[in-house]
Amino acid sequence: MTAKVAILGASGYTGAELVRLLATHQGIEIAALSADRKAGMAMADVFPFLRHLDLPKLQKIDEIDFSGIDLCFCALPHATTQQVVAALPRTLKIVDLSADFRLRDPAEYERWYGQPHTAIDLQKEAVYGLTEFYRDEIRAARLVAGTGCNAATGQYALRPLISKGCIDLDDILIDLKAGVSGAGRSLKENLLHAELSGGTHSYSxxxxxxxxxxxxxxxxxxxxxxxxxxxxxxxxxxxxGILATVYVRGNPAEVHETLATAYRDEVFLKVLPFGALPSTRDIAGSNFCHIGVIGDRVPGHATVIAVLDNLTKGSSGQAIQNANLMLGLPETEGLMLAPVFP
Incomplete structure (x- = not known):
């Protein structure tokens, strides 16, 4: 049986990435696509790289008939999603790619996002969508909150180490480099080619x-x-792409062994041999995360480097991985595309 899905916010980068990945999915059919300013347009006119696909036209959200939809991907801006999800049918399964349901504590949401949460009952219901660590909860969930792409990268590098207690929890430093698509598709002056190319800068x-x-x-x-x-x-x-360089205090060999053991059976998480370092070019366009560990010239310290594609494993690929679990489909369906190289 083929599940029918809707993608809300299909005119953004994560929406387009969902369409790209679902185009070869054997268990999911795209039944509806929404956009705001681009409603009424064909997806091929918004994203010419998708013109070979037979896709529904973009609609306003309130024009979509959700009665035949099994699951809805919400690729909408932060603060918008909570209002939209609150108005959707309670029987509809939802995978949210925004930040609206990631934080369990409403006070923490207000602290980090600068405004009160308007759907606290749904926030309590949401399951955090880091697939490899919340599989059972995701399978049973109606609403799954996708992680931040930076947050996913850092967690893949650190969660097993924290769980085992093999590093100093008060001495963790994450230095992260991210590609510009993580900032979304909206026009921003600082993301213009002349403002961004030829240099780099820290932010937040x-x-x-x-x-x-x-x-x-x-x-x-x-x-x-x-x-x-x-x-x-x-x-x-x-x-x-995202590359996170994580500096920790711990035995390098133990750090590597802990990660390798934790991820030994994970299809999408690849721990490299000790001393080998990953590159963003090796995971581009894929749902894979590569992790490397090296020692430091200062004894008792290790460096963990994790890379993933922010639009795929960090967002839309993760969303499909979660949707597969929610729909009872193979977790890897639609996600085994090899990275793009060069």
Missing amino acids: AGGKHRHLGEFDQEFSALAGRPVRVRFTPHLLPMNR
């Missing part, structure tokens, strides 16, 4: 980045006590 530094709310929530729950990492992201003039 000094403990101000919103994904710190996810790190605080998830790492503290794992440790059973507050864990506060230091985190600085940087924007690189590349389209896709």
Whole structure:
């Protein structure tokens, strides 16, 4: 049986990525696509790279008939999704790609996003969508909150280490580089080619980045006590990809063995041999995350480097991975595309 899905916000980067991946999915059919300013347009006119597909026209959300829809992907802006989801049928399964349901504590949401949450009952219902660590909950969920792409990268590098207690929890530093598509498709002056190309810069530094709310929530729950990492992201003039360099205090060999053991049976998480380092070019356009571990010249320290594609494993690929579980489909369906190289 083929499941029918709707994609709300299909004119953005994550919406287009959902369409690209679902085009070869054997168990899912795209039944409806929504957009705001581009409603009424063909998807091929918005994204010419998808013109070979027979897709529904973009509609306003209130024009979609959800009676025949099994699952809805919400690729909408932050703060918009909570209002939209609250108005959708309660029988509809939902995978949200925004930040609206990632944080369990309403006070933490208000702290990081600057406004009160308007759908607290739904926030309590939502399951955090880091697939490899919440599989059972996701299978049974109606509403799944996709992670932030930066937050996912850092967590893949650190969760097993925190769970095992093999690193110093008070000495964790995440230095992260991200491609520009992570900032969305809306026009922004600082993302113009002349403003961005030829250089790089940090942003939301000094403990101000919103994904710190996810790190605080998830790492503290794992440790059973507050864990506060230091985190600085940087924007690189590349389209896709995230590279997180994570500095920890711990035995390098034990750090590597802990990650390799934790991810041994994970299809999408690849731990490289000790001393080998990953590159964003090796995961572009794919749902894979590569992780490398090296020692440091200062004894008792290790560096963990994790890479993933922010639009795929960090967002839309993760969303499909979760949807597969929610719909009772093979978890890897539609997601085994090889990375694009060069």
